[in-house]
Amino acid sequence: MSNTHEHDEATPPTTVDLGTPQILGEVEQAFVEKWHENATGCFSSGHKFCREVCPVTQVTRNENHTPTAFHANVIALEKGHLTVEDVADDYVHCTQCGGCEVRCPNTLMVGDFYRARTETVKVVRAMRAMLVDKGLDREGWKVWNRLTNELKNEPVLGVEGDQPNGQAQVRDWAEGLDIPIGGDTIMFVDCEAAYYRTSIPRATAQILQLAGYEFGLMNEQWCCGGPAAEMGYVEQSMRFARHNVDDWRKSGVKRIIAIEPHDYVHFTEDYPAYFGDDFDFEVVQIIDLVAELIRDGRLKLTKPIDRVVTYHDPCRLNKRKGIHEAPREILRAIPGLTFKDVDRVTQWSYCSGGGGGLPIEKPEITAEISRRRLEKAAELEVDTLVSACVWSERPLTAAGDEAGIDVKDIIELVAESAGIEIGGRTRP
Structure with a gap:
């Protein structure tokens, strides 16, 4: 896959006639009233530091897919310059990784006024909920959630035919x-x-x-x-x-x-x-x-593992929940392992593209995000990329096959070093 998506780059920004403001319906009015403060706070700040840490924007280079555009659209809806139909597909282009929120300078401030400027994930989810209410949800998501409702679990083995899950x-x-x-x-x-x-x-x-x-x-x-x-x-x-x-x-x-x-x-x-x-x-x-358990001596890792690894921070652990020290502590406790880490800021910029429903509706973008992640791993001259998120490991594994880098879950490495014969399916 090439480094860019020609189709996405060629897609012009949405253009609308600003001469006749649109009248908001009841659902849209409730939406803009709820998220007015968030959108206005972001829109009025003027900075755009979040854009280059957005994994989707890095790939598509489309203004409509940026975190700031997600907020600006709310203002445009409120002013009647856009309709929900105009922007529906824009909000598919988000993994909900939270990178934009981490990068936003407003996180340096305290108080509700500044916090509201950094809640992009909530704005995206609220827009998607409104799309469902209005029947504008995407086809892939409709099928996925219909099957999930029927099976009581996600159709991770496929959405066509009788799947054994x-x-x-x-x-x-x-x-x-x-x-x-x-x-x-x-x-x-x-x-x-x-x-x-x-x-x-x-x-x-x-x-x-x-x-x-x-x-x-x-x-x-x-x-x-x-x-x-x-x-x-x-x-x-x-x-x-x-x-x-x-x-x-x-x-x-x-x-x-x-x-x-x-x-x-x-x-x-x-x-x-x-x-x-x-x-x-x-x-x-x-x-x-x-x-x-390792720290307390209840779990002993004694079997050396001869690998040169780097760690992929799952977005929802590091960016969303601040869990970044524990996985590194685990990796350093595994004998024989050579661990090549990246700096604190670089951790925030990485994503697999495997979250937020993106792989279901825009699988080509997820694949490119993961390809770029493996490209960065290859620069460290490692043989293994370690993650702690099974959802990230599906697209990362596909990209790793092309890059010649193995993708392992950190728990699998711990079990191996503890002398455990795991069994089960390690990959499809």
């Missing part, structure tokens, strides 16, 4: 591991890991068992609902969240181990927003937990 197979990855159902602590296994790359939940479970950390699984696990929320299907997301919370309560669960960054964001941000103070569960991210 559904509730009957949700715990197939755990065969032979003797994991109980319920208990104080359960491990939540996202759809991508449960059906597509089963080596990751198997490795995670066996690591916890080796360390003597007690946990169980859900009685009836549905998709976390996070992808639906990111694509604008809020009602579906809330319905799935309600099912999972009810399942936890019936089983006496008090603590959830999230082994995937997207789930972690959803459990720590969206679930509390849905349920308020009623959401009283402790949510633990697996990378933090594994680092703690």
Whole structure:
């Protein structure tokens, strides 16, 4: 794939007749009233520091796909210069990585006035929800969420024909591991890991068992609902969240181990927003937990691994949740591993393109974002790119095959160094 998308570069910015302002409908009016402060704060700032850290903008070079344009569109809607139909496709071009929010100078300030300028992810999600309400959601997302609603999990093995993923197979990855159902602590296994790359939940479970950390699984696990929320299907997301919370309560669960960054964001941000103070569960991210187990001597890594690696920061761990030290602590604890890191600012600029529904609707852009990430890894002369997000590892693996670089999950490396025979499917 070339370094740029000629089609995207050739796409001219949206042009509209400014002579006759459009009259906003009730849905649009509610939207602009809610997000007026965010949009005005960003639009009036005048700076555009966020643009070059946006992984989509880096590829498409299209003004309409920039974080500042997402805010400016709200002002244009409010003034009647644009319609929702004019900008609908613009908001597909976002991975919700949060890089724009990290880069925004307003993060240096305090107070609601400045915070509202940095909530681009919320603006994008709100626009997508409005598109769903108005029937303007994208076709790929419609199919994906329809199947998710039917299966109760995402159709990660494909959207055509009879695919072997559904509730009957949700715990197939755990065969032979003797994991109980319920208990104080359960491990939540996202759809991508449960059906597509089963080596990751198997490795995670066996690591916890080796360390003597007690946990169980859900009685009836549905998709976390996070992808639906990111694509604008809020009602579906809330319905799935309600099912999972009810399942936890019936089983006496008090603590959830999230082994995937997207789930972690959803459990720590969206679930509390849905349920308020009623959401009283402790949510633990697996990378933090594994680092703690190694630190406390409960998990010993003794088998050397002869690899030269660099680490890919999953956006929802580093940019969104500030988890960047723990994975590096883990990698430095693995004997035999040569770890070549990048600087703190560079960490923020990388993305796989695997989030926010982008791979479903714009797979060519995701592929190019991952290709560029592997290109940067190759400059460090490594043989392995390590990630901690199964959703990033699908496009990164495809790009790694072309670049001659192996892509591994950090949990797989930990299991190997701990002497665990993982089993399961490491890749499609």
